[in-house]
Structures are given as C-alpha cells and as structure tokens.
Amino acid sequence: MLIRKIYNWGIIGCGTVAEQKSGPAYQQTKGFNLIAVMRRDFDKAKDFAKRHHIPKVYAKADDLINAIDIDAVYIATPPDSHEYYALKVAKAGKICCIEKPMAPSYQSCLNITYVFKQNKLPLFVAYYRRSLPRFVKIKSWLNDNQIGRIRHLSWHFSKPANDIDLSQSYNWRTDINIAPGGYFDDLASHGLDLFAYLLGDFAKANGIAVNQQGLYSSMDAVTGNWLHTTGITGSGSWNFGTEKREDHVQIYGSQGKIKFSVFDDQPIILEHHNDSVSMKIENPENIQLYHVQSMSEYLTKGITHPSTGETATHTAWIMDQIRS
Incomplete structure (x- = not known):
C-alpha cells in the first residue's frame, strides 16, 4: 500500500450512527477528507450532506464507490448489506471501514476478509472500544x-x-x-x-x-x-x-x-x-474519533490499527459459537 498524506472518504448509509458517532470523526481527523455520502433516501442524504458541509451526494452506492476522487469507503448500513457493498469496494480497489458487526455470519466475514487480503487492501471494522x-x-x-x-x-x-x-x-x-x-x-x-x-x-x-x-x-x-x-x-x-x-x-x-x-x-x-x-x-463527543484517528495513523504513518477485518472476523466466530 502506498502511504499518502490525505485520503478522501465516502460514506454509504448516512443514518443514525454516522450522524453523531462517526461522521464528524472523519471530518475532525488529520489526513482524512469526508467528501461524499450516499443513502437510498436521496432527500435524507442531501439533508445530511448540507448539515455536515459535505460537498457530494450520491443516490447509488456504485457511483460513490467508483468515483475517481474517492480513496476509501465507510459502510454504515445494516449488517445484511455489508458483504454486498464491501466486495464492491474491494473490486474498485478502495480502502474500507465497515460498521460493526462486520456481517451477520462468520462465513460472510471470512469472505470479506479474504477478498481484501487477496487484493492487499486495508480493511477496518468499527469496533472502536479498542481505541477508547x-x-x-x-x-x-x-x-x-x-x-x-x-x-x-x-x-x-x-x-x-x-x-x-x-x-x-x-x-x-x-x-x-x-x-x-x-x-x-x-x-x-x-x-x-x-x-x-x-x-x-x-x-x-x-x-x-x-x-x-x-x-x-x-x-x-x-x-x-x-x-x-x-x-x-x-x-x-x-x-x-x-x-x-x-x-x-x-x-x-x-x-x-x-x-x-x-x-x-x-x-x-x-x-x-x-x-x-x-x-x-x-469518552469523546464523537465516540469513534480515536478509532478513526488510528486509521489515519495507519494509512499515513504505518502505525498498527487495533481493529481490522481479521480481528472482527474472530469476533464473528465467537458470536456464532455462543448463539449456536
């Protein structure tokens, strides 16, 4: 991975979590620019972007994922769509952070992690308590x-x-x-x-x-x-x-x-x-702040991040074991 100073992010699913917990954290983090959002309800996406001063709004996830000025994508949709969007992000060659839980099943988490590893792309998961x-x-x-x-x-x-x-x-x-x-x-x-x-x-x-x-x-x-x-x-x-x-x-x-x-x-x-x-x-006002800052430190300085696709996949395994 080529280490750069600035990474442009887009959010898929700018709902409740992105409103307070995570969205502002991306805007406050050195080395990150939050430049685009997407939501199936386009009017709500436009409202989110206006209130948070985000320049671009998309009605389709594919358009955001494949935009040439987007380097990284944060998936903040319900868990059943995480794998679907994550595989698209990996195909586009983009960095990704997935909201937790990573996916509804351990097998889906394995699938996501494998694809990102094969493509040598960074994959983070928003288990932000590791950074608090x-x-x-x-x-x-x-x-x-x-x-x-x-x-x-x-x-x-x-x-x-x-x-x-x-x-x-x-x-x-x-x-x-x-x-x-x-x-x-x-x-x-x-x-x-x-x-x-x-x-x-x-x-x-x-x-x-x-x-x-x-x-x-x-x-x-x-x-x-x-x-x-x-x-x-x-x-x-x-x-x-x-x-x-x-x-x-x-x-x-x-x-x-x-x-x-x-x-x-x-x-x-x-x-x-x-x-x-x-x-x-x-805790910080925007509770994912330290998690997001740690992603920036990894991407700009190579400092290890505590919550990756592999660690989240392990968490999915224990969840499956206890539920079954």
Whole structure:
C-alpha cells in the first residue's frame, strides 16, 4: 500500500450512527477528507450532506464507490448489506471501514476478509472500544500485572424491552435474517471484541440463545462461556427483557480485580488487596474519533490499527459459537 498524506472518504448509509458517532470523526481527523455520502433516501442524504458541509451526494452506492476522487469507503448500513457493498469496494480497489458487526455470519466475514487480503487492501471494522482511552487504560493495568495472574472475566448486560419492540413495529436489529441474535449481535459484539483485545483471542466457546418474550424473530436472551488462548476463562449473560438496565464486567486476578462497564459512562475501578483506585475517563463527543484517528495513523504513518477485518472476523466466530 502506498502511504499518502490525505485520503478522501465516502460514506454509504448516512443514518443514525454516522450522524453523531462517526461522521464528524472523519471530518475532525488529520489526513482524512469526508467528501461524499450516499443513502437510498436521496432527500435524507442531501439533508445530511448540507448539515455536515459535505460537498457530494450520491443516490447509488456504485457511483460513490467508483468515483475517481474517492480513496476509501465507510459502510454504515445494516449488517445484511455489508458483504454486498464491501466486495464492491474491494473490486474498485478502495480502502474500507465497515460498521460493526462486520456481517451477520462468520462465513460472510471470512469472505470479506479474504477478498481484501487477496487484493492487499486495508480493511477496518468499527469496533472502536479498542481505541477508547478508558479501555486502553484497563489494558495497561492488565499488562502491568496490577491484579496478578488473570483468572476469569464475567459480564452481565440486561435492559428492558424497547418501545419499538413492545409495539412490535419493524426493527432490523431484531430481524432474525439480519441479526440472528438480535441486540446480542448489535451490543454484545462490542464487549466480546473488547475482551479479545484485553485478554487475547478466544480458543473455544459455547452458549444458549432463546426467545423469551416473543416480541420479534431474533433471540432476546443469551448466555455463554468461553476460554481464551491465554487460559483465562470467561462467562456472559445478556437479556433484553428485564426490569432495569445493568452493565457489569469484572476481571478477576490472583491479586485483585478490575470492574467496569462496556457501555455506561462509569468509572473504571482497580482493586488490589485492600486498596481501590477509581478513574473516570470521559469518552469523546464523537465516540469513534480515536478509532478513526488510528486509521489515519495507519494509512499515513504505518502505525498498527487495533481493529481490522481479521480481528472482527474472530469476533464473528465467537458470536456464532455462543448463539449456536
């Protein structure tokens, strides 16, 4: 890959995620220009471009992907279309970042990663928690043996059903054809990907996934167990029909414990013997900022990025193992 100073990006799917989490991050990152967007609803695409001062708007994805002034494409559509668009981006010889989850199945992720590797093109996936300062700090605690030998990680995440689900209105996030695990696919993928970053890849996993509420076609209650290649054990439970929201992770070591939340803006806590350290590390306003900046550092300086097609494919594998 030829390292350059400036890369022009286009977004396919300028919806909710691109509005606040990611779109502005591309505009704030040195070395990146966000010059084009595409959305099937052309009027909404034009409105997004006008509000965010983006010069070009496309009604067709192929036109954006093949535009000669586009160097890289960010795919921010629902997961069932990720493979379709990604293969087009690879055929056009462009750099790509795909919104998470990378695709609805492990096999689709393998297909995407293979094509980009064969074409020697950079492929990133928006598991941005690997780049957030709060989790980088936790990784430093683990690397510095602040809790001794790491033994086990547990995560419990639960929340009440959303209004859209209670009304049984259509929601692609709970359509079994797009997200077999429902909100597990959308949310748990963030945590499981983060745990691979913190503790090493997964060696094996199993789980149970059921539909308890009958509000939609995908699963709404999942439990899982796993083993990291480092010998660390893990367990998780996710339920999307409980009375209140909970998000608790604990990493147990031979000499202490680390506590944190995957999603909630809570302090990270290090407990060692009788001492306890609590740190509040704020997330950026545009939460994908550090992830996007790290992509620029890779493309302009060759600095390794933590979230690639290969790491996201591994996350897809553990998701498949737990759901099955």
